[in-house]
Amino acid sequence: MPRDKQNENLTLLGKKNVQYNYSYTPEILETFRNKHPQRDYWVKFNCPEFTSLCPITGQPDFATIYISYIPDELMVESKSLKLYLVSFRNRGDFHEDVVNIILDDLVALLHPRYLEIWAKFLPRGGISIDPYVNYGRPNSEYEKLAKMRFINHDLNNLEKVDNR
Numbered sequence: 001m002p003r004d005k006q007n008e009n010l011t012l013l014g015k016k017n018v019q020y021n022y023s024y025t026p027e028i029l030e031t032f033r034n035k036h037p038q039r040d041y042w043v044k045f046n047c048p049e050f051t052s053l054c055p056i057t058g059q060p061d062f063a064t065i066y067i068s069y070i071p072d073e074l075m076v077e078s079k080s081l082k083l084y085l086v087s088f089r090n091r092g093d094f095h096e097d098v099v100n101i102i103l104d105d106l107v108a109l110l111h112p113r114y115l116e117i118w119a120k121f122l123p124r125g126g127i128s129i130d131p132y133v134n135y136g137r138p139n140s141e142y143e144k145l146a147k148m149r150f151i152n153h154d155l156n157n158l159e160k161v162d163n164r
Helices: 078-086 095-110 141-152
Strands: 031-033 043-053 060-070 074-076 114-121 132-136
Touching (some): 114 141, 132 141
Antiparallel strands (some): 031 074, 043 060
16 A cells, blocks of 8 residues: 555554653654644543653652644644653653643644643542643634633543543
């Protein structure tokens, strides 16, 4: 099957025996062109096996990471996203930092219309932490969407959270 010329920059998809890098590697993220930039639609990723380290104790932290976005011209390739998320495994960050780092990296990469990250960390020491962050393109309807979803993000959560 001939390879789509616009996807020639995808180096990970379809490659077997890709080595996991457990050190933070944002440069592994790859993009491809959105074939439907004329319309808004959601792309959602759920990563139920996310791990990182507590920056103080070095203890592992486990979470489900939910990433939802409305693409513009570029989309993130899912295998590169998986490898990127795995690269947090040996990184020491507080839970709140994790969602902000992921958001910053994906906004810089994709320039999306809208993007949100919600992490549901498993309890450690008797408490769980579920940080949420979002981005809406400034001076647009997506900035208003970001504000509205930020204010209401945990009030009417219809998605089942079952990682704990």
